[in-house]
Amino acid sequence: MRYPKSFLVFLIIFSLMFLSGCNLGAYFVERREIRDLEFMRVMGIDKSLEEPDSIEISLLYLPESGGGDGGGNEKNGGDKESGNVRNIRSKGLTVFEAIRDAEMYSEKHMHISHIHATLIGEGAAKEGLIPYIDFISRGFRMRLKQNIYIIKGSTAEEFMDGATKMHY
Numbered sequence: 001m002r003y004p005k006s007f008l009v010f011l012i013i014f015s016l017m018f019l020s021g022c023n024l025g026a027y028f029v030e031r032r033e034i035r036d037l038e039f040m041r042v043m044g045i046d047k048s049l050e051e052p053d054s055i056e057i058s059l060l061y062l063p064e065s066g067g068g069d070g071g072g073n074e075k076n077g078g079d080k081e082s083g084n085v086r087n088i089r090s091k092g093l094t095v096f097e098a099i100r101d102a103e104m105y106s107e108k109h110m111h112i113s114h115i116h117a118t119l120i121g122e123g124a125a126k127e128g129l130i131p132y133i134d135f136i137s138r139g140f141r142m143r144l145k146q147n148i149y150i151i152k153g154s155t156a157e158e159f160m161d162g163a164t165k166m167h168y
Contacts, residue, residue: 037110038110039062041117043118044058044155044160045057045132051091058088061088062086087164090102117147119160120151121151
């Protein structure tokens with residue numbers, strides 16, 4: 001059986017690209033090594049007290065056992081370590097903007113598809129849940145089967161701080 005020359009040329013080029021053993025990052029833009037990812041576990045959403053149009057988010061994650069610094073500082077956003085749990089905080093006009101801002105405080109790429117619980121503070125919930133539910137349901141990296149909790153009488157940030165001190 002004879003193959004046309006164009007098929008053989010395509011086969012050679014395909015083999016050189018994908019079977020070369022080189023870093024395939026140039027071919028697959030979204031591909032990342034697992035050691036370069038930080039898996040977020042819990043997200044807290046609060047209304048900002050200083051800026052009425054902004055929201056504050058807190059992202060909780062467990063760093064890998066070897067550690068590595070998260071960068072940033074807690075005063076201006078950034079991470080706060082509590083035992084073996086880290087909490088990154090940031091502000092933005094939307095949840096998406098706040099998450100993008102939070103990525104500046106992490107050495108690794110933040111992977112938000114592993115968030116299994118979203119906590120919404122009472123102040124943010126009174127303003128309306130639609131923007132937050134909309135982000136969770138339309139965000140292409142968000143998990144649809146996550147639990148959503150409203151924190152009555154407190155903020156999500158305070159709740160997460162208390163929970164990490166008790167359990168970790």
